[in-house]
Amino acid sequence: MQTHAPEAAPFRVDPPWILGGLLALLLATACSPTGAGAADESQKWGQPSGAACPENSTLDYENFGRAFMTAYCVRCHSSSLAGSARNGAPSDHDFDTLDTIQSTHLEHIDADAAAGPLSINSTMPESGPKPSDEDRFRLGEWLACGAP
Numbered sequence: 001m002q003t004h005a006p007e008a009a010p011f012r013v014d015p016p017w018i019l020g021g022l023l024a025l026l027l028a029t030a031c032s033p034t035g036a037g038a039a040d041e042s043q044k045w046g047q048p049s050g051a052a053c054p055e056n057s058t059l060d061y062e063n064f065g066r067a068f069m070t071a072y073c074v075r076c077h078s079s080s081l082a083g084s085a086r087n088g089a090p091s092d093h094d095f096d097t098l099d100t101i102q103s104t105h106l107e108h109i110d111a112d113a114a115a116g117p118l119s120i121n122s123t124m125p126e127s128g129p130k131p132s133d134e135d136r137f138r139l140g141e142w143l144a145c146g147a148p
Contacts, residue, residue, distance in 0.1 A: 046111035046112050046119075046121050047111060047118060047119045047121065048110060048111055048116075048118060048119070049114040049116030049117075049118055049119050049120070049136075050116040050117045050118030050119065050140075051115070051116030051137070051140025051144040052116070052141075053141065053144040053145035053146070057141055057142075059138060059141055059142040059148075060142075060148045061101075064142055065098065065101065065142055065147060066098075068138075068142075069095040069096070069101065071129065072124075072125050072129070072130070072131050073095040073113075073124070073125065074095055074096045075087075077089045077094055077095040077096070078094055078095070079094040079096055079097075092104070093105075093108065102147050106143045109143055110139075110140060110143045110144075111123075112124040113131070113136065114136055114137075114139040114140035115133055115137040115140050116140040116141075116144070120133055120136055120137075121136070
């Protein structure tokens with residue numbers, strides 16, 4: 001006696017609208033701002049440095065922040081610059097006063113320019129002069145302390 005394997009039934013989705021719905025969901029996810037095809041916050045801004053604020057930190061705006069921002073940041077991130085003079089810097093990211101630094105998203109500065117145990121971020125500044133790694137670690141600490 002010879003047995004035959006049963007013939008496989010053709011692929012069928014029942015009801016047929018489920019397949020269309022799944023396809024629409026897949027396309028919407030791939031094309032949405034939070035989908036796989038879009039840059040997420042970490043791709044846009046870089047990785048957090050993981051810097052922490054030590055209890056004994058002495059860094060503040062007067063002894064560190066002002067000089068760092070003046071040396072490396074305000075050539076693009078200044079309220080006195082507009083349009084192409086900002087070299088692509090977002091118009092809401094000005095670092096020429098302590099108030100504007102603190103009202104900016106400090107995590108963006110951290111993810112682009114600061115260093116800590118998780119990463120040394122060197123995306124910013126895009127051109128020289130650039131801060132040393134030591135200064136980037138100090139920036140991470142200063143930001144982690146709230147940019148006092």
